[in-house]
Amino acid sequence: MGNILKFSDRATERVRFEALLRPHMARLFKLACRFTGNVPDAEDLVQDLLIKLYPRCVELEKLEQPAPWLARVMYRMWVDQRRRYHRSPVIFAEDLVQFAQADAAVNHVGAVSADCPAQRYEREYSRRRLQQALYDLSDDHRTVVLMHDVEGYSLNEIGDILDCAVGTVKSRLHRARACLRQCLDDGTF
Amino acid sequence: MNCDATIRDLDEFLDGTLHRESSASIQLHANSCMACRGLLERGRALRDALRDLPVPAVDPGFMERAFTQARQRHQQKRTLARRWTYGAGGALAAGLALFVATTIMFPGPADNSRDLSVITVALADRADVRVVVHSTADLQDATFTVSLPDNLELKGFPGARVIRWDGRLNKGKNLLVLPVIAHGPVAGELTTLVEHEHRSKAFRMNVTTDGYIKSISTERIKVMM
Numbered sequence A: 001m002g003n004i005l006k007f008s009d010r011a012t013e014r015v016r017f018e019a020l021l022r023p024h025m026a027r028l029f030k031l032a033c034r035f036t037g038n039v040p041d042a043e044d045l046v047q048d049l050l051i052k053l054y055p056r057c058v059e060l061e062k063l064e065q066p067a068p069w070l071a072r073v074m075y076r077m078w079v080d081q082r083r084r085y086h087r088s089p090v091i092f093a094e095d096l097v098q099f100a101q102a103d104a105a106v107n108h109v110g111a112v113s114a115d116c117p118a119q120r121y122e123r124e125y126s127r128r129r130l131q132q133a134l135y136d137l138s139d140d141h142r143t144v145v146l147m148h149d150v151e152g153y154s155l156n157e158i159g160d161i162l163d164c165a166v167g168t169v170k171s172r173l174h175r176a177r178a179c180l181r182q183c184l185d186d187g188t189f
Numbered sequence B: 001m002n003c004d005a006t007i008r009d010l011d012e013f014l015d016g017t018l019h020r021e022s023s024a025s026i027q028l029h030a031n032s033c034m035a036c037r038g039l040l041e042r043g044r045a046l047r048d049a050l051r052d053l054p055v056p057a058v059d060p061g062f063m064e065r066a067f068t069q070a071r072q073r074h075q076q077k078r079t080l081a082r083r084w085t086y087g088a089g090g091a092l093a094a095g096l097a098l099f100v101a102t103t104i105m106f107p108g109p110a111d112n113s114r115d116l117s118v119i120t121v122a123l124a125d126r127a128d129v130r131v132v133v134h135s136t137a138d139l140q141d142a143t144f145t146v147s148l149p150d151n152l153e154l155k156g157f158p159g160a161r162v163i164r165w166d167g168r169l170n171k172g173k174n175l176l177v178l179p180v181i182a183h184g185p186v187a188g189e190l191t192t193l194v195e196h197e198h199r200s201k202a203f204r205m206n207v208t209t210d211g212y213i214k215s216i217s218t219e220r221i222k223v224m225m
Helices: A007-036 A039-061 A066-087 A093-097 A100-112 A117-136 A139-150 A155-162 A166-184 B003-015 B020-032 B034-051 B060-105
Strands: A003-005 B117-120 B126-135 B139-147 B152-154 B162-169 B172-182 B187-196 B199-208 B221-224
Touching: A007 A039, A007 A066, A007 A139, A007 B060, A007 B162, A039 A066, A039 B060, A066 A139, A066 A155, A117 A139, A117 A166, A117 B034, A139 A155, A139 A166, A139 B034, A155 A166, A166 B003, A166 B034, B003 B020, B003 B034, B020 B034, B126 B187, B126 B199, B172 B187
Parallel strands: A003 B172, B117 B199
Antiparallel strands: B126 B172, B126 B221, B139 B162, B139 B187, B152 B172, B187 B199
């Protein structure tokens, strides 16, 4: 026989990879959206994550809790991208309007609400200010707020994902919230 | 409890992680302190607003595209690594061989339904279905798709009716071993589809759950139990 086709190896490479990753994709995508602030960059980040992980299927299978590990890998990739971005002398115009997609979603939500126009406008205005205040935070502070207050990760999970002490996470969260409150402290919140 | 302590413990109070007695003290203080009551209300409003921040829905087609792209990129890297090993001359020869092999290997229609083999498996026992694929040249990046009838399971893939993976075919005979288990009465087709670029060849066989192998058919395909 010229060649024994390695069914188990070949089959598992694709099928097992997808079986491992699919249950986590929705949450990873949401997290990517929170990190990047827009859909195209979030899709790129998730795509890069899959490309990076595809050859590491065996390593993935050995993980007892893949969810925080996946989030950690994606977070590091995002941090690397941000570093490269900050080193770059070029800033693209579309990067100046981050959260535009989220704003569009807000508009859509507002459009189907039964509230009166004044209430819709007020809520939308508040959300836009909150998104802008989030965007004005440092990356570290914004990340912990988005992961904890928006996405609901626990402090321990965040410490694990960001590879830092829980005390550090608490401290960043405290400062970030204080900054947000200060930015928004006109009675709106 | 005073205003300083309220400000200090505000986050833990709102997160619900503060000790019960301390939480009660803060609430008691806030009831009588307008400034701290306002602080708590704004804190709650901020927390609620953050929780309600919308996130765009994922494009339904994105996940499929992303998985496909990841697989293709991995294959390209693997192929490049092999070609780098073999050298530029080898790469050119391999590319030529691929084209020739494709045209020679897939001369017939994609779905060959004549002379179906009939194989029989015992209930709850593992059986190895062996498919011999003849290839006239090396083929990189062929795609294999196995489709199973009801109640027949490919070992290691419980519940999966279709299993798809990528592999390569060497020149000559290639043996594909499919370990299957029947979990109930089986009466249907087991299909192995081999695809390369835009061409394909389907190997089909009927599977039942009693008796023995009834026939082995075609000069290109051999099915053994």
